[in-house]
Amino acid sequence: MTDAIIQTTGLTKNFKKTRAVDALDLTIGSGELFGLVGPDGAGKTTSLRLLAGLLTLSEGEATVAGYDLRRQSESIKKEIGYMAQQFSLYAELSVLENLQFFAEIYDVPREMIAERTEKLLQFARLTEFKDRRAAHLSGGMQKKLALACTLIHEPKLLLLDEPTTGVDPISRREFWDILTNLHLNGTTIIVSTPYMDEADRCSRVGLIYAGKLVICDTPRQIKKELPGEMVEFLTNEWKAAKTLVEKMPGVLETQTYGEALHLLVDNGEQRLAQISEALTTNGINFRGARVAPVRMEEAFISLIQRLEE
Numbered sequence: 001m002t003d004a005i006i007q008t009t010g011l012t013k014n015f016k017k018t019r020a021v022d023a024l025d026l027t028i029g030s031g032e033l034f035g036l037v038g039p040d041g042a043g044k045t046t047s048l049r050l051l052a053g054l055l056t057l058s059e060g061e062a063t064v065a066g067y068d069l070r071r072q073s074e075s076i077k078k079e080i081g082y083m084a085q086q087f088s089l090y091a092e093l094s095v096l097e098n099l100q101f102f103a104e105i106y107d108v109p110r111e112m113i114a115e116r117t118e119k120l121l122q123f124a125r126l127t128e129f130k131d132r133r134a135a136h137l138s139g140g141m142q143k144k145l146a147l148a149c150t151l152i153h154e155p156k157l158l159l160l161d162e163p164t165t166g167v168d169p170i171s172r173r174e175f176w177d178i179l180t181n182l183h184l185n186g187t188t189i190i191v192s193t194p195y196m197d198e199a200d201r202c203s204r205v206g207l208i209y210a211g212k213l214v215i216c217d218t219p220r221q222i223k224k225e226l227p228g229e230m231v232e233f234l235t236n237e238w239k240a241a242k243t244l245v246e247k248m249p250g251v252l253e254t255q256t257y258g259e260a261l262h263l264l265v266d267n268g269e270q271r272l273a274q275i276s277e278a279l280t281t282n283g284i285n286f287r288g289a290r291v292a293p294v295r296m297e298e299a300f301i302s303l304i305q306r307l308e309e
C-alpha cells in the first residue's frame with residue numbers, strides 16, 4: 001500500500017451505555033476509494049466523526065493526514081472535507097450562493113472563488129441550476145451541491161457519510177460517477193453507505209457491525225471469503241422451494257430476492273443437479289437454475305448471519 005493517510009489503532013468511542021466504535025484498527029492508503037459499509041446503528045457515523053476530529057476518542061490512537069487525532073484535530077479539519085449524513089445547506093440561498101458561503105467559511109482566497117465555484121458547478125452538473133434556491137432542488141441535486149460545498153477548499157481527503165441515502169437510483173449512480181472521477185484525480189475518499197451494492201464500486205471495503213470492523217478487503221476478496229458457491233433458481237413458489245431445500249445436504253444458507261432463490265452450497269455444480277431434481281420430484285416449478293456469481297450484498301449478509309449465530 002502507498003503511504004497511509006489514515007491509521008487507527010484500537011480506536012474506540014463510548015457513549016454512556018453504548019460502545020459505538022469498538023477498537024477499530026484501520027489503515028487507509030493515500031488515493032483509496034474506501035467504503036465503510038454496515039447496517040443502521042453499526043457505528044459508521046461515529047467512526048467518520050472521530051476521523052474528522054469532531055468527537056473526542058475514548059480509547060486508542062489515530063493519525064489522519066499526518067496529524068495526531070488527539071492533539072492536532074484543528075489541523076486535520078483544514079485538510080479534509082467532511083459531509084455529514086444530514087448536511088445542512090442554506091435553503092434560502094441559491095446553489096451558487098451556497099458554494100460562495102462555504103468558500104468563505106473555508107478561507108478560500110477571494111481571487112480563486114469564481115474559478116472554483118465555476119469548476120464545481122460543472123463537475124456536479126449543476127451549472128444550469130446555479131440560481132435556484134437550495135430548498136427547491138431535488139434530493140439528488142441537494143446531495144451533489146453538498147458534495148460540491150465539501151470540495152470547495154480542495155481537500156485531499158474526503159469523509160462522506162451516507163451521501164446517497166434516500167436518493168433515487170439514477171441520482172445515486174450519477175453521484176458515484178462523480179466520486180469515481182474524484183478518485184481517478186487522486187483524492188482519497190472514505191464513504192459510508194448502508195447500500196451493500198455500492199461497495200462494489202470501492203477499491204476496498206470495511207464492513208462494520210456493532211462497532212467492530214468485521215472484514216476489510218477488496219470487494220473481490222470479500223466475495224471469495226464466502227464458504228461455498230451460490231446457486232440460483234427462479235421460482236414463484238419460493239416459499240415451498242425454500243422449505244424443501246434448506247434441509248438438503250450441502251445447503252449452507254438461503255436468501256430470497258423477489259422470485260430468485262439464492263442458495264449458498266458447498267459445491268455448485270453437484271448441488272445444482274440434486275436440488276433441481278428434488279424440486280422437480282416435489283412438483284415445484286422453477287426455471288433459470290444456474291451457478292450464479294456472488295453479489296456483494298450476499299457476501300455481507302452471509303457474514304452477518306454467521307456473526308449472529
Ligand SMILES: Nc1ncnc2c1ncn2[C@@H]1O[C@H](COP(=O)(O)OP(=O)(O)O)[C@@H](O)[C@H]1O
Nearest residue numbers: 015016018020039040041042043044045046047
Ligand atoms: N451522541 C450519541 N449519544 C449516545 N449514543 C449514540 C450517539 N451517537 C450514536 N450513538 C449510538 O452509537 C451507535 C452507533 O451509531 P452511529 O455511529 O450513528 O451508527 P450508523 O451511522 O452506522 O447508523 C448506535 O447504537 C447509536 O445509537
Ligand SMILES: [Mg+2]
Nearest residue numbers: 044045085162
Ligand atoms: Mg450514520
